[in-house]
Amino acid sequence: MATTMITTLDRSSRAAARGLSDISIRNLFIIPTVLFLIVFNIFPLIYSLGYSFTDFRASTNASANFVGLQNYRDLLNDPYVWSNFAITAKYVIISVAGQLLVGFGVAMLLNRDIPLKGLLTTLLLLPMMLSMAVVGLFWKLLYDPSFGIINYALGLGTFEWLSDPKMALYAVALTDIWMWSPFVMLLSLAGLSAVPKHLYEAAAIDRAGPFYTFFRITLPLVAPILMIAVIFRTMEAFKTFDLAYILTTQPTAELISIRLYKMAFQEWQTGRSCALAYIVLIMVLAITNIYVKYLNKVKER
Amino acid sequence: MAAVRTSSEIGFNRIAIVAVLVVTIIFLAPIYWIASTAFKPRNLATTIPPTVVFQPEISPFVKLFAKRSQMRNPASPEEYAAAPWWERVVFDGGEKIVRDGKGQVQWSGYPSRFLNSLIVAITSTVLAVGMGTFTAYGFSRFKVKGEADLLFFILSTRMLPPVVVAIPMFLMYRAVGLNDTHVGLIILYTAFNLSFSVWLMKGFMDEIPKEYEEAALVDGYTRMEAFFRIVLPEAATGIAATAVFCFITAWNEYAFALIMTSRRAQTAPPFIPSQVGSGLPDWSVIAAGTFLFLLPVAIFTFLLRNHLLRGMSFGAIRK
Numbered sequence: 081m082a083t084t085m086i087t088t089l090d091r092s093s094r095a096a097a098r099g100l101s102d103i104s105i106r107n108l109f110i111i112p113t114v115l116f117l118i119v120f121n122i123f124p125l126i127y128s129l130g131y132s133f134t135d136f137r138a139s140t141n142a143s144a145n146f147v148g149l150q151n152y153r154d155l156l157n158d159p160y161v162w163s164n165f166a167i168t169a170k171y172v173i174i175s176v177a178g179q180l181l182v183g184f185g186v187a188m189l190l191n192r193d194i195p196l197k198g199l200l201t202t203l204l205l206l207p208m209m210l211s212m213a214v215v216g217l218f219w220k221l222l223y224d225p226s227f228g229i230i231n232y233a234l235g236l237g238t239f240e241w242l243s244d245p246k247m248a249l250y251a252v253a254l255t256d257i258w259m260w261s262p263f264v265m266l267l268s269l270a271g272l273s274a275v276p277k278h279l280y281e282a283a284a285i286d287r288a289g290p291f292y293t294f295f296r297i298t299l300p301l302v303a304p305i306l307m308i309a310v311i312f313r314t315m316e317a318f319k320t321f322d323l324a325y326i327l328t329t330q331p332t333a334e335l336i337s338i339r340l341y342k343m344a345f346q347e348w349q350t351g352r353s354c355a356l357a358y359i360v361l362i363m364v365l366a367i368t369n370i371y372v373k374y375l376n377k378v379k380e381r
Numbered sequence: 382m383a384a385v386r387t388s389s390e391i392g393f394n395r396i397a398i399v400a401v402l403v404v405t406i407i408f409l410a411p412i413y414w415i416a417s418t419a420f421k422p423r424n425l426a427t428t429i430p431p432t433v434v435f436q437p438e439i440s441p442f443v444k445l446f447a448k449r450s451q452m453r454n455p456a457s458p459e460e461y462a463a464a465p466w467w468e469r470v471v472f473d474g475g476e477k478i479v480r481d482g483k484g485q486v487q488w489s490g491y492p493s494r495f496l497n498s499l500i501v502a503i504t505s506t507v508l509a510v511g512m513g514t515f516t517a518y519g520f521s522r523f524k525v526k527g528e529a530d531l532l533f534f535i536l537s538t539r540m541l542p543p544v545v546v547a548i549p550m551f552l553m554y555r556a557v558g559l560n561d562t563h564v565g566l567i568i569l570y571t572a573f574n575l576s577f578s579v580w581l582m583k584g585f586m587d588e589i590p591k592e593y594e595e596a597a598l599v600d601g602y603t604r605m606e607a608f609f610r611i612v613l614p615e616a617a618t619g620i621a622a623t624a625v626f627c628f629i630t631a632w633n634e635y636a637f638a639l640i641m642t643s644r645r646a647q648t649a650p651p652f653i654p655s656q657v658g659s660g661l662p663d664w665s666v667i668a669a670g671t672f673l674f675l676l677p678v679a680i681f682t683f684l685l686r687n688h689l690l691r692g693m694s695f696g697a698i699r700k
Contacts, residue, residue, distance in 0.1 A: 099603025102523060109519030113512050113575060114531065120572040121538040124549035131549070138552060186404050189397045200405055202686045206412060208693070209682045211633035213650040214671050217657065218415040221664055227427040229414055258411065263693060270690050270698055308694065319542040322635040326654050337544050337636075344548045345640060357545040368540040372533055375697045 125361070132354035139348035151355035161356065164339040171253055171324075171335060172317040178257035179313055183264025184306065190265070191272040201269070205262045212259070216326030219255045223327075248330035252323055259323075260316075264309045271305035272298070304378050311371045315364065336360060415675075418668035426665040441669035448489040491670055494652040498674075500563055501648055502631040505570035510624045512571075513578025514616065518608060520579070521586035522594075532580070536695070539576035543636035551640055563646045569637050574627040577695065581626065584696035585619025586612070622688040625681050632678065649674050 100108070132151055136144035155161050190201060207215070222230050223241040231239050241251040275298060283293045321337035340360060344353035418426050420437035520528060550569065551560070559565035589612060597607040613620075635650040642648065653670050656662065685692065691699050 099605050102604060105604050105608075106519045106523035106525065109515040110525065110531075113516040113535070113579065116512065117535060117538050117572060117575060120550075120568060121541065121546065124546060124553060125541075127553065128549035131552075138555075186401070189401045189404070192394060192397060194398055194401060198686070200401060202683060204405055204408055205686075205689055206679060206682055207408060209629060209678050210412075210675055211635065211650050211678070213633075213635035214653055214674055217654045217667070218411065218671055220657070221418070221668070222411055222414065224427075227429050227431065229410075229431050232429070232431055258408065262408075266690055266693060267698065305698065308697065312694070315540060321542070321544060322650075337542055340542075340544050340548075341636075341640075344544070345551075350548070350552070353548055357542075357548055360542060361545050364540055364542060364545075365537060368537050369533075372536060375695075376529075378697070 128354040128357060131351050132358055134351040136351040137348050138350040144351065147351070151352045152359070155352065155356055155359065161336075161339065164334055164336045167249060167332065167334060168318060168320075168336045171249055171256075171320065171333075172314055174250065175253040175256040175260070175317050176310060176313045178253065179261045179264045180306070180310060182257060182261035183266075183309070184268045184302075186261065187265045187268035187272055190269060201266075205266060207259045208262045210259070212320075212322040213326055215255065215259055216323045219258075220327060223251060242328045243330065245330050245332040248328040248333040252320075252327050252333055255327065256317065256320065256323060260313060263313065264306070267305050267309040268302060271302035274305075275301045307374060308371075308378060311367065311374060315367045315371060318364065318367065412675075415668050416672050418665055419672035421665045421668075423663055423665050426663075426668070441663075441665040442673070444489075444663070444666045445491050445669045445673070446489055448487055490652060491649075494647055494649045495673070497563065497642075497646055498632060498648040498650075501566045501570060501646070502628050504563075505567045505574060505631050506624050506627040508567070508571040509574035509578045509627050510582075510620060513575055513582050513623065514613075514620060516579045517582030517586045518612060520583050522591070532583075535576045535579050537576075539573065543573075543634075544640075547637055547640045550637075554641060561642045561644060561646050565641055566638065566646055566648070569641065570631040570634060573634070573637075574630055577630070578623050578627055581623045581692060581696045582616070582619060584691065584699060585616050585623070588619075588699075589615045622685060622692060625685050626688075626692045629678055629681055 131144065133146055133148060134144035135147050135150075186204065190197065190204075194200065220242065222228050225231060225238045225240050225243075228241075230241070231237065240247065242248055279297050279301075280293065283297060288296070319337060320335055321341065324333055324335050325338050325341070327333075336356075337360070340353055340356050343349050343356060417433075419441055420439070421432065421435055422438050422440060425432040425435050519525070520532065525531060546569075554560045554565050559568075593611050593615065594602075594604075594607040597611050598604065602610065633650065634648075638648045639651040642651070649670075653667065653674060656667055656670070682689070
């Protein structure tokens, strides 16, 4: 009753009449943002879709020639590009798996009464807030084969982390794990603290072992939130550019965004790079779609 | 739980606490190392074994802000004696200026990059949070046709890989002369942060009870007045948290800045790594630049600590 009354008042009262109507306020608040995003995010993409069908090179004055699907055909037949995708896939799997293990593991350790727990948690979260480019830079100092503290601390002598073709991708992934495990930890802690205590009490009364408790109570209840962390990190790892670009120049660690950057801004194959950008874009949108669907599902619970 | 706690559980708890401490130390070691290197004289920055105990110096910071350049007229010992202390630090303790007999101290490239970072990050944050707050209110309070699709569209613009967006933006900016300008970078960062700010602010807006404004409307406020006088003050914490997140994102951004700027509007993230490029890098100076750059983010992380979960999950998880 009360609500209906207020709504009527809202529409017909003198105050509402002298101000803007709700509909015009709604439009005033929403439309500029949507327009801004269309102009600065969607319009450029339409622009580059056009270029992806041409042989345009931004480094020359030659006008663009329409080549149809040639760029897409070439890219999909290019073993080099496929290897970039394979490297990216490997990188995503290693770094997300590592973050999941470390992040969830540390969250399990932290999920108890610990003196200064809040301070420790905040300190542990610090790496993920830092600039990836600058993190890449100072990990270069840590990885240095002759004076890096990592080799010194682990007694590895002059082990080459970044200039060994076999090791470079793992080194980048290790830095990424250091940086982003805190993210998984943060989400896991939220999930763990939401598990009702009485379930553990019931399990203890039933004399359930720690493994049974973990696999039958903890894990299933934390799984949805872990899934959010995994999808989100997968998407971000797939897009990784800064970290790998700064840490190493090894072709074995050339992720797809680095390939794209080189194609566009070093080789100046603008048309072809637009086509590659579209292939990457479709993949990212697919992962984003899964992510948002999952978020909405978790929110509903 | 406490009542049924066994001695082995207490033992495990102790082990867990020790493990947490060890993990924290390992996680913080890289940050500690870069911070301590920033206060080392050059010859101690890259020693084998690494130098842990040393007399801290501020000379790396002086060198970070200043650079020496050749000067035609040699400086006399008297001129050296008259030079201010920071110039002497830049000239490696003063030996060289006397022996080489030339040199002049100027600002390095760092302060202007730092300033550019501040300008771009602050302006784009104000714009993104300002627009985002209005839009979030619109989505939170009014019926919008295709709301879910619109919100997905807004989020998806954030998920695009920066290089993908940067290629066409570079061409468009080149056509209108926005390459290497503050305005160009501010527009890009605003667009990038706007989607985030809408999503996060919508969560905060949803939490403000509708009844507050409805009461105000009954009292004769217009919708606008109710928004500015009732809703905005209630949303202040949310706005502040969103602003800090946007600031950090813009402050840390690398790919757009690398592609879109080269000198005039260049921000710190592409500049700092470029110092490693030539010759033997002076790691203590690079560490000093890194340290100063990371410091604001570290401080903000502490201020944000209660909102980190929410911000990092795009407002999906609230606690």
